[in-house]
Amino acid sequence: MAKYQQLVQQIREQIEAEAWQPGEKLPSLRQQVELSGMSLMTVMHAYQVLESQGWIVSRPQSGYFVAPRAEYLSQPASHQPVQLAESVDINGFIFEVLQAARDPQVIPFGSAFPDPELFPMRQLMRSLSNVSHHLKPSDALNNLPPGNETLRKTLAQRYAQQGITVSPDEIVITNGAMEALNLSLQAVTEPGDWVVIENPAFYGALQAIERLKLKAVAIATDPQHGIDLDQLEQALNRWPIKACWLMSNQQNPVGFTMPDANKQRLAALLAARNVALIEDDVYAELWFGGKRPLPVKAWDQHDNVMHCSSFSKNLVAGFRVGWVAAGRHAQRIQRLQLMSTLSTSAPMQLALANYLGTRSYDSHLRRIRQVMAQRKNHARQALRRLLPPQVKINDSQGGYFLWIELPAGQDATRLYRRALEHHISIAPGSMFSSGNQYINYFRFNTAWPWDAAQEAAVAILAELISEQLSQPH
Incomplete structure (x- = not known):
């Protein structure tokens, strides 16, 4: 373990043991040099890591202080644990919110995308230029489904680094994660089938269910631990569920990462009933801390999990390259892709394969994780300082979203429309549920x-929320 990591661990343990209380000032950099016997650069690095992980905060001209304790939302007692939807109709409102967030004059707290300046565009354009000079007519055919062989082999190797065995032949390259998720859902369902989703859920799942004319069983999620597995088990026993579309890591919009024990139980529950899991893991690389969380796919012993991800949230959005580790469903997904979009762009696949071959990807990921952690921490502290005390913020260790709860009875959609008049966007909770259970919540982008x-x-x-709170419901 490097010296700065030793200091990070030591200070974290002291904070956890309450030797340092929230709000207390830590020793200055020079004091810590004397106390630890480490160099100034080592101490500075350790403090930067602690700040990026949300343990401490820096105040200009004042020094470093222990951050306020993490705040986690609790599931309101009034929320239904299971919600049925024979049909889903949400596309119109989602389109409105996403269009508003694209306006360059608008502060994009409601955006679904990270800051594109975080992406290594110069290196990616160099890779695209390199492959463009060597494109052959046969490349269009060679990159048809399942996709570029070199890229699939690289992805298989990255799975292997996590201890997950995935053959390149099981991987299908897609036009972003949305195509991977939609094709996976289509591969295992027919119109009228029941599908389990989270509540609240990524709106893409709601849109897919609407488009494919499926029925939704929306199961409540715990803000720290994810989907309620007891309620899921009851739903599996009660309805003829064909598939589950879930996020296990850095869930959108809430931000939770499921504990490993829950992931293992989830895999076993679905395998016992031969129910497919479509695992949306697009934020997998955007974890904070010392250890990357595993996907549910790591506990898949029955080839039951279709693991979907992409490069859009952590490397480059514009290339629109994703994939699904589809296992026994790979052939079916390839056929569906050929009948819809035909294939993913050959130059983009080749460029990504070229870039990943430079071994720059992991260096980029380390940098983007550190920057996102710092930005999320800054946003969290500002929100806590400025928003009314009745407003709650769900902490999460990863990703770039905060899930924010207004007091019961408040309407975040009304807040969204008022904020937009001031050129500020938020993503109201009604985007993430087919019912009205999350009408007093909104998602906030910190990237x-x-x-x-x-x-x-x-x-x-904060002013708009205060005004809304002062008015009768």
């Missing part, structure tokens, strides 16, 4: 640089 404009926008948001 953009924290500056005076962002701080001012949060202050305006």
